[in-house]
Amino acid sequence: MGGHIVVAGASLGGLRAAEQLRAAGWTGGITVIGDEPHRPYNRPPLSKEVLAGKASFASLAFTPKASAADVEWRLGTRVTAARLAERAVELHDGSVLSYDGLVVATGMRPRRLRCPGPLAGRHTVRMIDDAQVLRDELTRPGVRVVVVGAGFIGCEVAATAVGLGAAEVTVVDPLPLPMVGPLGEMLARVLLARHEERGVSFVLGSGVTGFEGDDRVTGVVLSDGSVLPADVVVESVGSLANTEWLDGNGLDLSDGVLTDQHLRVGGRPEVVAVGDVARFPNPRYDGVPRRVEHWSMPADSAKHAAKVLVGGDAGVAPFAPLPTFWSDQHDFRLQSFGAPVLGLGDVRVLDGDPSGDVLVGYHRDGRLVGVVALGGPSAARAAARYRADLLKQPALTS
Amino acid sequence: MKVVVDMNKCQDHGQCVFAAPDVFRMDDDGRLAYVPDPDGALRDEVEEAADVCPLQAIRIED
Numbered sequence: 001m002g003g004h005i006v007v008a009g010a011s012l013g014g015l016r017a018a019e020q021l022r023a024a025g026w027t028g029g030i031t032v033i034g035d036e037p038h039r040p041y042n043r044p045p046l047s048k049e050v051l052a053g054k055a056s057f058a059s060l061a062f063t064p065k066a067s068a069a070d071v072e073w074r075l076g077t078r079v080t081a082a083r084l085a086e087r088a089v090e091l092h093d094g095s096v097l098s099y100d101g102l103v104v105a106t107g108m109r110p111r112r113l114r115c116p117g118p119l120a121g122r123h124t125v126r127m128i129d130d131a132q133v134l135r136d137e138l139t140r141p142g143v144r145v146v147v148v149g150a151g152f153i154g155c156e157v158a159a160t161a162v163g164l165g166a167a168e169v170t171v172v173d174p175l176p177l178p179m180v181g182p183l184g185e186m187l188a189r190v191l192l193a194r195h196e197e198r199g200v201s202f203v204l205g206s207g208v209t210g211f212e213g214d215d216r217v218t219g220v221v222l223s224d225g226s227v228l229p230a231d232v233v234v235e236s237v238g239s240l241a242n243t244e245w246l247d248g249n250g251l252d253l254s255d256g257v258l259t260d261q262h263l264r265v266g267g268r269p270e271v272v273a274v275g276d277v278a279r280f281p282n283p284r285y286d287g288v289p290r291r292v293e294h295w296s297m298p299a300d301s302a303k304h305a306a307k308v309l310v311g312g313d314a315g316v317a318p319f320a321p322l323p324t325f326w327s328d329q330h331d332f333r334l335q336s337f338g339a340p341v342l343g344l345g346d347v348r349v350l351d352g353d354p355s356g357d358v359l360v361g362y363h364r365d366g367r368l369v370g371v372v373a374l375g376g377p378s379a380a381r382a383a384a385r386y387r388a389d390l391l392k393q394p395a396l397t398s
Numbered sequence: 399m400k401v402v403v404d405m406n407k408c409q410d411h412g413q414c415v416f417a418a419p420d421v422f423r424m425d426d427d428g429r430l431a432y433v434p435d436p437d438g439a440l441r442d443e444v445e446e447a448a449d450v451c452p453l454q455a456i457r458i459e460d
Contacts, residue, residue, distance in 0.1 A: 016433070019406070042454055059407075062454060065445075195431065296413075299449050326411060335411075377428025380412060 003028040004090055005309070006097055008079040009105030010034020010246070012042070013298035015062055020306035022067035030071045031097065033089075035078035035117040038128060044295055046131040047156040048328055051138060052163060057128055079106070084249045084271060101309050104246070104257055104265060104273035105302075108239035108293065109278075113148060117137045117211025117221075122233045125157060131227075144168040145229040146210050146220045150178035151332075152327045154228030154236035155195065159329040162199045162302045170228055172208060172220065182345040183334075183372060190293040190354045190374065198330045203228065203325040239293070241277050245292070255279055256291040261318035269312070272305035274298060284320045285339055285369065294325040321392055323370075335380055337387040338362070339372030351382040359383055368392070399438050400459040404405065407455035412454060414447035422447060 001253035005015045006019060007030065014032045017337035021030055041060040049055035064071070074091070081090040088098045100221040110124035123134040138145065138161050145161045147154045150173035161169045171178065178195065179190035191201065203222065204223075212227055214218035219227040241256040251266050254277040258265070263280055265271040273280075275298040281287040299323040307315055343362030349370065353360035357375030359382040361368050371386040401421060408430050414422040416429075421444055422432045436444060441458075448456040 042419070042452075043453060063457075165407070175430060296450065324413075328409075377410075380428060381409075384412065386415075 002096070002282060003100035003111065005030050005100040005101035005103065006079075007032040007105055008082075008089065009107055009242075009275070009277075010036065010073065010075060010101075010300070011105070011275070011278075012106050012295075013302060014103070015040040015064060015068070016081060016299045016302035017105055017306055018071045019065045019068045019272050019312060020104075020302045021101075022065075022150035023303075024306045024310040025297055026101075026306070026310045028100070030068075031074060032071055033077060033079055033091065035076070036127060036129075037076045037080055039073065039075070041128055042269065043126070046128060047125050047153050050128070050131045050158055051125070051157065051160045052134050053135060053139075057132075058130070060128065078247045082246050084246075084266060084268060087270065089245075093154045102271045103302075103305065104243075104271065104277060105275050105298075106242035106245070106277055107277050108241055111240050113208060113235050115208060115210045115221075118213045118216050118336075119212070120216035121231065121388065122211070122217055122235060124235050125153060126239070129297065129334065132304075133218045133385045134234065136234070138164050138166060140231065144229055144231045145170070145234065146213065146228050146232070147171045147236060149173060149204065149233045149236035149238070150175065150204070151181070151236060151238070152325075154234070155179060155191070155200075155329050156327060157234050157236065158200045159198070163330070168201070168229075169232075170203060170230075171195075172206055172222065172228070174205065174207045174223075176204050180200065182341050184269045184340070184355070186347050186349075187360055187372060187374065190358070191334075194330065194332060200367050210273040241291070243277065246315060246360045252279075258289055262308045262313050262316065263301055264308065270309070272309050274301040274305050279321060282320055282339075283318050283392075284322065285342055285396050287396075292321075292323050294323050296324050297321070303347060308360070320395065322387070324387075332375060333373075333380075335373040335383050336370060337383060338368070340370035342388045343369040350386065352379060360387070367396075399436060399441055399444065400457060401432060401434055401436060401444060402457045403432055404455040404457070405430075409449040409453055411452050413450040413452060416457075417447035418443035419449050 180188040207223040210221040295394040340362040346363035350361040362370040373383035
């Protein structure tokens with residue numbers, strides 16, 4: 001099949017899309033456009049191994065499959081606008097590319113705190129270049145670190161900073177417990193205790209209203225007016241979808257780009273979205289369109305979207321991934337299958353004990369919708385058993 | 399087909415076991431064990447296993 005497919009975004013989703021287009025039989029041209037100067041690399045190690053100095057960029061770069069060897073990579077630029085009706089995109093350098101197929105893979109960017117105060121000393125960890133700069137800061141002797149945001153990334157960074165020997169590590173969050181949004185109260189309490197035992201301090205139920213310092217940050221101003229001294233601040237307060245370039249095409253961009261059950265965008269058979277920028281219905285649950293910011297999403301969605309883009313949807317079942325994520329913090333691992341967040345109202349211990357390795361089940365209307373394992377191999381084995389159960393369940397919708 | 403796992407990278411996530419259970423398994427200690435020279439008919443599932451490895455530690459050599 002000839003023609004030209006443009007892939008907007010050169011992270012894991014863009015790479016897998018290019019590879020899966022070839023696997024689906026596309027023999028025409030493929031151009032992948034990315035704003036970072038780097039080829040696609042693996043992001044989860046940024047908040048862990050890269051900060052800890054245990055991984056270099058070379059070890060993070062993905063090795064593209066041989067089938068994608070002739071893909072054209074246009075890096076260090078970005079798509080600034082799409083004209084879907086004309087099947088064309090505009091690039092930052094002013095050039096216009098026409099396409100027969102378009103893959104939206106532009107992902108997310110970190111949300112930043114809009115507070116008064118200096119910018120220097122404040123970091124995010126989404127990109128490799130950020131992580132390498134942050135690493136140099138975290139290894140300064142006697143450094144005091146404040147992490148804003150007690151989600152997974154914030155807690156991973158805090159754990160890594162403690163491991164690097166930072167003098168003080170404090171996590172600030174308006175919510176009453178770390179990771180409580182995705183995991184619920186039971187596990188969040190357990191995780192709070194485990195972090196505190198290993199040297200992380202928490203200021204919970206408190207927002208950030210500003211930063212102190214002249215040239216660079218010296219303190220974080222909390223909502224009660226008190227000030228936490230800080231040499232380094234890490235902001236991990238969520239992310240925003242990179243969809244501005246799709247404005248003006250009549251699309252629903254209210255949280256990522258809305259797709260149909262086959263990841264198609266705007267009712268157009270020649271435009272699909274992959275990775276965490278795609279807001280798709282999952283018939284495995286309730287069919288409500290959601291974005292999923294898990295590592296497994298780019299590969300899962302690229303496979304489905306490429307197949308539909310190249311061959312159409314005849315005989316193809318709707319995209320219905322089983323979400324999975326993990327998080328390594330200190331000496332423990334969290335491993336999740338399914339959608340725990342949909343079952344926060346009915347949380348039960350399925351295996352083990354919260355004082356050690358434990359497997360927690362999340363239920364909706366009495367039915368298991370997700371599991372989270374905390375701990376070592378025994379918890380992982382238990383989670384794997386329940387993963388099989390979750391996979392076997394029929395769809396909740398229709 | 400030859401399968402090579404960089405055991406220095408592997409962190410025992412077990413995602414490869416789900417993708418290619420005929421080639422990868424976790425032993426009783428939760429450590430990865432695998433068949434280094436699987437049947438060529440298993441290629442698709444081994445490729446899937448390589449794709450889903452969070453550490454990208456699996457390499458396929460022909």
